[in-house]
Amino acid sequence: MTDIFADVEPMVFKSGINVPYTWWTGETAGTFFMSIRDEKKIMGRKCIKCNKTYVPPRKVCPVCFQDEMEWIEVRPEGVLDSFTIVRRQLASLPRKVPVIFGLIRLGGADTSILHYVEVADHRKIKIGMRLKAKFCDERNGTIHDIACFVPAE
Numbered sequence: 001m002t003d004i005f006a007d008v009e010p011m012v013f014k015s016g017i018n019v020p021y022t023w024w025t026g027e028t029a030g031t032f033f034m035s036i037r038d039e040k041k042i043m044g045r046k047c048i049k050c051n052k053t054y055v056p057p058r059k060v061c062p063v064c065f066q067d068e069m070e071w072i073e074v075r076p077e078g079v080l081d082s083f084t085i086v087r088r089q090l091a092s093l094p095r096k097v098p099v100i101f102g103l104i105r106l107g108g109a110d111t112s113i114l115h116y117v118e119v120a121d122h123r124k125i126k127i128g129m130r131l132k133a134k135f136c137d138e139r140n141g142t143i144h145d146i147a148c149f150v151p152a153e
């Protein structure tokens with residue numbers, strides 16, 4: 001089989017795209033972010049029909065496809081369901097590698113939230129370990145009001 005790329009010089013160009021925009025969070029995401037900003041409370045939405053609690057909150061239950069949901073405060077700590085460690089410093093990464101992204105299922109929630117995980121030794125991170133939210137002192141109404149999740153004592 002002929003390698004059609006044998007004589008092709010690999011070329012890479014550096015570039016950047018900056019697309020500033022604003023968007024309305026809507027009631028569901030707005031309530032979620034404001035609760036974190038103003039009260040350090042992490043809120044989920046519980047489906048009245050199937051009793052599943054979603055964090056981040058959903059306006060409509062993705063299982064029942066209905067919007068009879070209630071707000072419920074979940075615990076700011078939970079269990080690490082999965083994780084990945086990024087070891088290559090990409091320009092899009094705002095943190096210095098290694099960066100750990102984790103899926104954390106908070107107490108009272110049935111779904112996991114994606115966030116940064118920080119541990120003293122990244123080789124000791126384990127699925128099932130208990131983590132807690134580390135809130136920023138200055139909060140602005142974004143998911144980054146939670147700086148990261150750290151091991152719970």
Ligand SMILES: [Zn+2]
Pocket residue numbers: 047048049050051052061062063064065
């Ligand atoms: Zn449901």
